[in-house]
Amino acid sequence: MSTTPSHRQRIVSGMRPTGLLHLGHYHGVLKNWVEMQHQHECFFFVADWHALTTHYETPDGISQHVEDMAIDWLAAGIDPRCATVFTQSHVPQHAELHLLLSMITPLGWLERVPTYKDQQEKLKERDLATYGFLGYPLLQSADILIYKADHVPVGADQVAHIEITREVARRFNHLYGREPGFEEKAEQAANKMGKKHAKTYRDLRRQYQEQGSTDAIVMGRALLESQQSLSVGDRERLLGYLEGSGKTILPEPQAALTKASKMPGLDGQKMSKSYNNTLSLRESPESVEKKIRTMPTDTNRVRRTDPGDPARCPVWQFHEVYSDDTTKQWVQEGCRSAGIGCIECKQPVIAAVQAELAPIQQRAAEFEADRGRVREILREGAETARQVAKATMVDVMEAMRFTHHL
Ligand code: TRP
Numbered sequence: 001m002s003t004t005p006s007h008r009q010r011i012v013s014g015m016r017p018t019g020l021l022h023l024g025h026y027h028g029v030l031k032n033w034v035e036m037q038h039q040h041e042c043f044f045f046v047a048d049w050h051a052l053t054t055h056y057e058t059p060d061g062i063s064q065h066v067e068d069m070a071i072d073w074l075a076a077g078i079d080p081r082c083a084t085v086f087t088q089s090h091v092p093q094h095a096e097l098h099l100l101l102s103m104i105t106p107l108g109w110l111e112r113v114p115t116y117k118d119q120q121e122k123l124k125e126r127d128l129a130t131y132g133f134l135g136y137p138l139l140q141s142a143d144i145l146i147y148k149a150d151h152v153p154v155g156a157d158q159v160a161h162i163e164i165t166r167e168v169a170r171r172f173n174h175l176y177g178r179e180p181g182f183e184e185k186a187e188q189a190a191n192k193m194g195k196k197h198a199k200t201y202r203d204l205r206r207q208y209q210e211q212g213s214t215d216a217i218v219m220g221r222a223l224l225e226s227q228q229s230l231s232v233g234d235r236e237r238l239l240g241y242l243e244g245s246g247k248t249i250l251p252e253p254q255a256a257l258t259k260a261s262k263m264p265g266l267d268g269q270k271m272s273k274s275y276n277n278t279l280s281l282r283e284s285p286e287s288v289e290k291k292i293r294t295m296p297t298d299t300n301r302v303r304r305t306d307p308g309d310p311a312r313c314p315v316w317q318f319h320e321v322y323s324d325d326t327t328k329q330w331v332q333e334g335c336r337s338a339g340i341g342c343i344e345c346k347q348p349v350i351a352a353v354q355a356e357l358a359p360i361q362q363r364a365a366e367f368e369a370d371r372g373r374v375r376e377i378l379r380e381g382a383e384t385a386r387q388v389a390k391a392t393m394v395d396v397m398e399a400m401r402f403t404h405h406l
């Protein structure tokens with residue numbers, strides 16, 4: 001909103017280190033990240049503190065998983081020269097901002113986040129009636145706001161967390177965006193645009209605040225965008241004054257919804273560790289072959305001579321991801337006429353998955369053999385991230401007039 005089109009968008013996203021990644025992650029999330037790293041300024045982090053909110057009783061596995069996850073990312077094509085890759089807990093400012101945001105966040109907001117109750121239901125064997133778990137979405141808000149992210153690529157299940165992030169940012173800006181003398185400073189900033197523009201700005205502001213005219217706000221924003229000579233601070237002041245909010249210290253991020261992965265699990269349901277239907281990125285070629293060979297098929301094809309219907313078969317969904325038109329036609333005809341057997345039909349899928357995994361596994365093996373390098377990448381990423389995070393904390397503490405801390 002307050003960004004000009006030429007501004008390189010900042011992207012922030014994280015993943016909890018809960019074990020080896022699988023093809024569902026690869027097709028759903030990682031390929032998307034790899035693409036974005038070339039177009040945007042990207043911060044990708046391993047959310048180890050978030051893992052602790054649910055696995056606090058068994059934290060010993062987390063450290064191993066952090067590095068394994070980083071290796072999977074790097075193997076899948078995340079390039080530390082393009083994206084900043086790090087571990088959440090290496091940037092303590094996430095926790096510091098979380099603490100400050102906790103002061104202004106009404107309990108009801110957190111209790112109402114749907115994942116709070118859902119996850120407690122789903123993970124019944126764990127006691128999730130903890131302070132940390134309730135704060136899960138707020139820690140995520142801090143993860144995002146500490147980098148002033150424009151966009152957060154997430155799956156549909158995370159949209160509520162982005163929504164609360166926006167609410168918390170709005171509340172923060174409302175409470176602390178009114179620096180001493182905010183109105184006067186905004187009026188002075190308006191004058192800096194010159195008489196004519198200042199008048200237009202004041203008219204639009206009045207139209208918006210008195211009549212709620214959405215046209216006026218759109219035009220007002222456009223006017224501010226077009227004023228090249230305004231400083232960033234003045235522009236934000238004027239934007240806040242226009243909207244009646246205050247200066248924007250923490251910009252509201254947008255969710256960039258990740259398209260649901262077309263990649264199904266081996267049983268045709270969503271690929272997920274809890275369904276035990278995954279192909280991991282480290283799956284050996286032999287295991288890929290074995291798992292696909294034993295995949296269920298259309299249950300009507302009891303005998304080789306029974307015709308089948310690809311629409312009723314999870315193997316067909318794999319063909320949809322991996323096969324070209326000729327192969328797909330071969331499947332359609334061969335299945336319906338019982339011209340091909342299921343093992344035969346699975347062969348091209350096995351080959352395609354193996355071919356996709358081979359270069360990933362090659363790179364993973366190189367990083368496995370040089371874990372020092374992985375740690376170095378994470379250390380450097382954290383250093384870069386900390387610089388940005390520290391600058392945000394200065395803005396935050398100035399806005400809160402917590403200046404004895406600076
Ligand atoms: N909660 C996210 C998930 O379970 C992981 C996450 C933590 C995250 N912090 C984040 C995602 C910040 C995006 C931005 O998938």
Ligand code: SF4
Binds near residue numbers: 297308331334336341
């Ligand atoms: Fe499924 Fe292929 Fe067998 Fe048809 S031939 S049931 S699409 S595996």
